[in-house]
Amino acid sequence: MKPIYKDTRTPAAEGGRAVGIRAVAKRAGVSTATVSRSLNNPASVSPELRAKISAIIEEIGYIPDASARALSSRRTRTIGAIVPTIDNAMFAQGLQALQSFLAQRDYLLLLATNEYDLEVELQQARNLVSRGVDGLILRGDKHSEELRRLLDAQAIPFVNVGVYEPDKPYPSIGVDNARAGRRVTRHLIDLGHRRVGIVAAMQRNNDRAQARLAGILAELSEHDATPPEAWMLQVNYKLDDARQAARTLLSQPHRPTAVVCGNDVIAYGVMLEALKLGLAVPGDVSVVGFDDLEWSRHLSPSLTTIHMPTDEIWVRAGEYLVQTLAGAPTMAHREIDFSLVVRESTAPPKE
Incomplete structure (x- = not known):
């Protein structure tokens, strides 16, 4: 039928x-x-x-x-964003907040990645501009001059997200990364640590990581605690790389009593390797990170870190472009406050 x-x-x-x-x-x-x-x-x-x-x-x-x-x-109501990678919880969180904000304003988000390569970033920007984006969000302020000329010639408004650089002519929204590096290092100094190692994120084309490292070293220098070269390592944003760095750092006969890590994922790797080597955290070695990812408060011990207001940073960047495109008055530079979150992974060094 x-x-x-x-x-x-x-x-x-x-x-x-x-x-x-x-x-x-x-x-x-x-x-x-x-x-x-x-x-x-x-x-x-x-x-x-x-x-x-x-x-x-x-x-x-x-x-x-x-x-x-x-x-x-003469508007597509489309905003482009270029980030180094989406294999980073902070980028994913920030992009989600940005996407939600733009959707409420009837804007579409187009995303591209550049793997910290300025030539790739330039090509991705050309691709986004050719698709008619009204504005562009860039990560940090490490960009090629060709990219700056392209955006100027096409009259594409853009904003650098994740950095606060009021002395530069390009709009920026983010934290003072050098000051954040100083703050987390001062916490270790106040606890009594003077033997401090560093496992930083890779510095190439990454002005946020560069600024954090500069702040860390400046604070240590002021307290006569500048680490030897063997105690200063750089790794990719991967647990395996962080664990290898920790193995190198903590297996030395004369090892640091505390380690500053370039972000929370690196700190997770350092803590895991320290425990594997039979070292207690924070009894034998204190560990601090940056970003305050969700896992940081659930670890045992929980991680002392710098809380970055990621959602606010990215939403403010989107707000800047939407207002600029609407012809509304905007602030070219906006500093977003960070905060130190003290948890269980730090303690005074052993006598």
């Missing part, structure tokens, strides 16, 4: 034309220009009419043509 059912397929589903703006206008009893104004400039129509048009759009499943809207407004 042949089943009996109501055919609810739209013409588009059968290979016909999709629902267009004329259908919306006809149902609403207005012109297509009025529907267009309601979509692109909502304040230009009455709230009642705007609500009526929105209800019809939702009912019949009309989706505005992005290319047509871009031609009429």
Whole structure:
């Protein structure tokens, strides 16, 4: 027996034309220009009419043509972001917050990665600009001059996220990484540590990691605690690399009593290897990190670290671009406060 059912397929589903703006206008009893104004400039129509048009759009499943809207407004309502990698919990968290903010403002986020390679970043920026992004979010302020010239020539507003550099001409939103490095190191100094090792993140094309390391070394120098070269290592953002560095650092006959790590993931690796070597944390060696990832408070011992307000940093970056594109006044530089979170992984050194 042949089943009996109501055919609810739209013409588009059968290979016909999709629902267009004329259908919306006809149902609403207005012109297509009025529907267009309601979509692109909502304040230009009455709230009642705007609500009526929105209800019809939702009912019949009309989706505005992005290319047509871009031609009429010269805006695609698209923001691009280039980050070194998405294999980093902080980047993933920040991008999620940015995506949520932009969606609320009817903006689309396009994402690209560059693996800390300035040439790759330049090519990715060209790709995003060719796709019509209205603005661009870049990580840090290590960029090629070609990229700066490209954005200037195309009049693409951009903002450097994760750094606060008010002395530079380029907009920046983030923390003072050097000051954060000083703060976490001062915590160890105040506990009495003078034999302090460092497992930093790779410095190449990473001005955030460079600034953190500079702050750490400046604080140690002021207390006559500058570490020997053998106690200063750089690793990738990987547990295996961090564990190898800890093995090198903590297997020495004369080893540090505390280790400053470039981020929390590196700190996890150092703590795991210290325990494998039979060292107690913090009894034999104290460990500190940066970022305050979710796992940091659940470890045993829990990790002392610098809390970075990641969500706020990325949302503020999105807010800066949205306001700039709307012609609203903006602050070119915004410093976001960090905080030291003291947990169980630090203690005074043994006598």
